[in-house]
Amino acid sequence: MSSDTTPLLAADDLHKTYRLGQVDVPVLKGASLHVSEGEWVAVLGSSGSGKSTLLHLLGDLDTPDAGQGGIRFRNRPIDEHSRRERNTYRNRSIGFVFQFYHLLPELTVLENALLPTLVATSLPGARDRAGDLLERFGLGHRLDHRPRELSGGERQRVAIARALVNKPEVLLADEPTGNLDEQTGGEILELLQQEHRRGLAIVMVTHDRSIADMADRVVELHHGQVETTSVVSR
Numbered sequence: 001m002s003s004d005t006t007p008l009l010a011a012d013d014l015h016k017t018y019r020l021g022q023v024d025v026p027v028l029k030g031a032s033l034h035v036s037e038g039e040w041v042a043v044l045g046s047s048g049s050g051k052s053t054l055l056h057l058l059g060d061l062d063t064p065d066a067g068q069g070g071i072r073f074r075n076r077p078i079d080e081h082s083r084r085e086r087n088t089y090r091n092r093s094i095g096f097v098f099q100f101y102h103l104l105p106e107l108t109v110l111e112n113a114l115l116p117t118l119v120a121t122s123l124p125g126a127r128d129r130a131g132d133l134l135e136r137f138g139l140g141h142r143l144d145h146r147p148r149e150l151s152g153g154e155r156q157r158v159a160i161a162r163a164l165v166n167k168p169e170v171l172l173a174d175e176p177t178g179n180l181d182e183q184t185g186g187e188i189l190e191l192l193q194q195e196h197r198r199g200l201a202i203v204m205v206t207h208d209r210s211i212a213d214m215a216d217r218v219v220e221l222h223h224g225q226v227e228t229t230s231v232v233s234r
Contacts, residue, residue, distance in 0.1 A: 006075050007034035008201055009058060009170055013069035016053050016062070027053045029224035030069070033203075035170065040202040042212035045221035051205040052174055054221065058203060059094045059172045060086055091116055095163030099175040101155040103147040103162075109134060110143040113161040126165060133161040137191060153184035160191065164200075171195070173204040177211065189214060 016028040027050045035041050045051045056062040058071060060078055071078045073093060081089060103112045110127075113134055117126040134140060137157040147155055156176065163171060173192065177185030189211065196202055204215065212218045213232055220228040 005036060008037045008074065009035040010072045011054070011058060011069070014054065014057055015065040015068035016057065017065055027224055028064070031221065031224060031226050033219060033226055035201055035203055037169070038199045038201055039217065040196050040204070040215040042215035042218045043203065043205045043221060044207065044209060044212045044218055046207065049221040050224050051221055055172050055174050055203065055205050059096055060090050092166050093169055095166070095168035095171045097160055097163045097171060097173040097176045099178040101147070101159045103155055103158060105147050108144050108146060109139060109150070109158050112147065112158055113165055115162055116166045130161060130165050133164055134158070137161055152180050153187060156180065156188050157191065164195065170201045170203065173202060175205055
């Protein structure tokens with residue numbers, strides 16, 4: 001990313017410390033990451049390096065230590081947003097996909113995909129969009145099924161459709177294939193590539209270098225900081 005380009009999503013000098021009993025455990029120690037519109041960034045690192053914590057901060061699921069860095073979306077600090085604006089940011093601007101699918105067992109595939117549209121005022125045509133996403137993901141014949149009737153790969157496809165139904169600009173994906181076999185995981189990654197080609201920005205946490213190399217750029221977290229970054233050559 002050129003220095004004169006304002007990033008879509010920017011994290012600067014993030015610190016995050018957790019309290020475990022009587023002990024403070026610093027996880028992030030000045031981590032910074034800038035993501036351009038439509039860019040796919042893979043965050044690589046060992047277990048405990050702070051990858052998931054960074055993702056949670058980017059998505060406003062957690063907050064950095066007070067007075068220690070900040071996050072901007074479209075050049076506006078998130079901590080300047082009202083409570084309602086922050087809810088809208090999490091619901092509309094950002095989509096979340098995790099290793100575990102977090103589908104509601106009592107709801108159908110279509111109803112699970114529609115959940116984000118119920119949190120706030122829904123986008124026009126949300127039901128049609130959810131149906132279209134599920135059709136594109138190969139689940140058009142599964143709309144009335146319950147999660148227990150699906151394979152792991154199918155459940156993750158529903159989770160991705162749910163993450164995209166409100167047309168977010170950034171998808172935050174935390175080990176999205178970590179609970180899947182290699183073939184099914186490859187199918188999920190191919191699906192994410194398709195959405196990326198449609199203009200979706202992706203920040204994906206992984207511990208697998210071969211998966212990270214599918215991204216436009218790879219950053220590596222060590223000891224709570226982004227220490228290395230590389231552009232992936234095709």
